[in-house]
Amino acid sequence: NAGVTQTPKFQVLKTGQSMTLQCAQDMNHEYMSWYRQDPGMGLRLIHYSVGAGITDQGEVPNGYNVSRSTTEDFPLRLLSAAPSQTSVYFCASRQGGLDTQYFGPGTRLTVL
Amino acid sequence: QKEVEQDPGPLSVPEGAIVSLNCTYSNSAFQYFMWYRQYSRKGPELLMYTYSSGNKEDGRFTAQVDKSSKYISLFIRDSQPSDSATYLCAMKPVTSGTYKYIFGTGTRLKVLA
Numbered sequence: 001n002a003g004v005t006q007t008p009k010f011q012v013l014k015t016g017q018s019m020t021l022q023c024a025q026d027m028n029h030e031y032m033s034w035y036r037q038d039p040g041m042g043l044r045l046i047h048y049s050v051g052a053g054i055t056d057q058g059e060v061p062n063g064y065n066v067s068r069s070t071t072e073d074f075p076l077r078l079l080s081a082a083p084s085q086t087s088v089y090f091c092a093s094r095q096g097g098l099d100t101q102y103f104g105p106g107t108r109l110t111v112l
Numbered sequence: 113q114k115e116v117e118q119d120p121g122p123l124s125v126p127e128g129a130i131v132s133l134n135c136t137y138s139n140s141a142f143q144y145f146m147w148y149r150q151y152s153r154k155g156p157e158l159l160m161y162t163y164s165s166g167n168k169e170d171g172r173f174t175a176q177v178d179k180s181s182k183y184i185s186l187f188i189r190d191s192q193p194s195d196s197a198t199y200l201c202a203m204k205p206v207t208s209g210t211y212k213y214i215f216g217t218g219t220r221l222k223v224l225a
Binding site: 102 | 116118120144146153154155156157158161200202204211212213215216217218
């Protein structure tokens with residue numbers, strides 16, 4: 001099993017550009033989440049999904065969109081990148097009813 | 113005030129030392145407590161998971177929860193250079209249907225050979 005995979009590993013954007021961060025898992029997990037990790041802030045939940053077709057907002061959803069058309073994939077879209085979105089982004093998945101989250105390796109995003 | 117407080121460190125100890133990592137929290141509804149280990153430029157991985165108060169041991173690691181003091185700890189015995197990482201605490205309330213975990217900011221640990 002590859003677990004949770006994320007692409008790209010690194011990305012540099014200019015202010016106003018849009019892009020999609022990809023996340024995929026091969027463990028047939030129902031729940032998937034996107035977090036951002038910033039110095040001194042810890043991991044903060046952006047959006048999450050409890051199954052295909054079902055998504056909801058987390059703590060810091062503004063400027064981001066998600067969709068979940070399949071169990072495996074959970075892309076995160078930045079609509080119009082801002083310097084405040086410079087961060088490390090982690091995707092995570094877990095099986096319903098269990099608290100063990102499996103994290104991907106992260107995407108380091110810089111917005112100039 | 114943050115819901116979960118964690119000293120960022122760095123904490124430097126010699127190889128073989130006993131390490132104590134701690135988090136305090138303010139929400140008495142938290143019932144599930146987790147410790148994650150995050151190596152540099154990697155994603156977090158779950159290390160320990162406990163429910164409510166008490167101790168849980170797994171090899172060299174012991175997780176301790178004191179709900180009366182709103183305080184959780186992770187002890188590492190016989191620390192090794194390979195334990196050098198950032199340790200994140202995380203917690204979740206017992207409310208059914210909640211999917212939101214609150215993470216501490218992490219404590220950076222360096223174990224010196």
